[in-house]
Amino acid sequence: MTDITLALPFALPPAEMAPHLLRALQAPALAALLGRHSQQQLHSFTQHSRVLPHEAWLARTLDLVPSPITFQTGAPLAGACMRGCGLSAQAAAGHWLILQPAHIQVSSTHPSLADPRALQLDEADARALYDAARPYFEELGKPLLFAAPGLWFVRADDWAELATASPDSVVNQNLGDWLPEGDRARDYRRLQNEIQMLWHQHPVNAAREARGLPSVNSYWCWGGSSNAAPASAPTLAVSGGPSWLQALAAPELRQASVDQLLARPGHSVAVVADLIAPGQASEWAEWIAALQHIDQHWCAPLLAALKDGRVGRVHLMLSHRESWLEVISTKMAQRKFWRQPNLNLLKQA
Structure with missing residues (x-):
């Protein structure tokens, strides 16, 4: 069965901006994945760390560091x-x-x-x-x-x-x-x-x-x-992002699409980096446009694949500078019709 993790760095808005941004944001597929979830957990992150939450999460996901570990000296990427x-x-x-x-x-x-x-x-x-x-x-x-x-x-x-x-x-x-x-x-x-x-x-x-x-x-x-290559790591795909992030993915997955991941068995991880630049610069109109594009081209196909059984589980990782949110949705969770699709989890981060 195919499982897909979708990482969206800077998809969490700052707390003071969240109510205003979410009123303007049209992301129905993301709302369904967040509103109808089977698990969710918010992780806090020290502001004095020398990496951002998504970078620390990526280093752990790729089995480059043991867990738990602090990142006061950086991430060994x-x-x-x-x-x-x-x-x-x-x-x-x-x-x-x-x-x-x-x-x-x-x-x-x-x-x-x-x-x-x-x-x-x-x-x-x-x-x-x-x-x-x-x-x-x-x-x-x-x-x-x-x-x-x-x-x-x-x-x-x-x-x-x-x-x-x-x-x-x-x-x-x-x-x-x-x-x-x-x-x-x-x-x-x-x-x-x-x-x-x-x-x-x-x-x-x-x-x-x-x-x-x-x-x-x-x-x-x-x-x-100075680390040797990890014994095993999930398949990593990247969309957007700087050269160092692209280098972590296989060449054919360095400007990946969701269709490529849906065609692969097993567990795949996709990092879509289009929100980092506008999130860093507080360019909120650009941030909204980028997240709506991600909703259409990534979240909507994953939601459809989840509902028809082509994907067993969708694991979302959303972050900003101080925390990251992990949300898991399954086909069974999407059947919980009494839960309305919503983006409320983005306000709680």
Whole structure:
């Protein structure tokens, strides 16, 4: 029997906005899955964690960390991303971190990390910046690997205890609160400063600014891991999302559709990442439009498959910065006609 888990990061609205957003939201299939459920559980999450709830949930789901575990030093996703990029041999040797080119913006009060999605970094620009930076890393015995324009990896065995934060947990926050911490944090910052000065004068950034694009003036490291591949993990599919998330899925499931999952036996997990950017930026009209699109193209087909027996169970994971909600619905639960479809669970998070 096919079971499908659908993860929707940032599908939970902030408590103060929930009543207004849900009055405007038209999501009948999601309302049926939430209103007619067999199980539901809300999990709280510390605001000081260095990953977001959906990132912690994903690391556990992919069997990359034991459970229970805290995420004060970050989520060990680098090795799994490398394996997805065809770098299994390298991932098996040493401690690796995800390195993402970044734009640091400075306001009147504090510096912050701009949303990496806004970089629009293409292959040519990324390769030029990578080629300029690589000798600096290699001089320190830290190999730098290029996987995609926004996804590089650095081996740093002596940074294994460095506490790092995921980019999405840092976006729009005071950067000073989220810088890497640990015995080698000063070494990290020294190298980062050198690369910042190198890239500041690079022709790529002059050309980008002329095109109205943000400069690539820094990088962000996170997700360090020295772990071997897990013994088993569910099939992961991804729709939308950054390069690191895409790398966790099989190539044929990196822009997946619900039909692909319905055709697969066993347990599949789909992460639909279209709500992260508008949720982070509080762009609520865009958030509503994206969730209604998800309702039509993901929730409605899953609900139909659940009712006609093609799917045995639909497991929803919905989150925001401080918690995540898990809801399970079955064919039997959908027969509870006395329960009206509703979105009330989104208000309780």
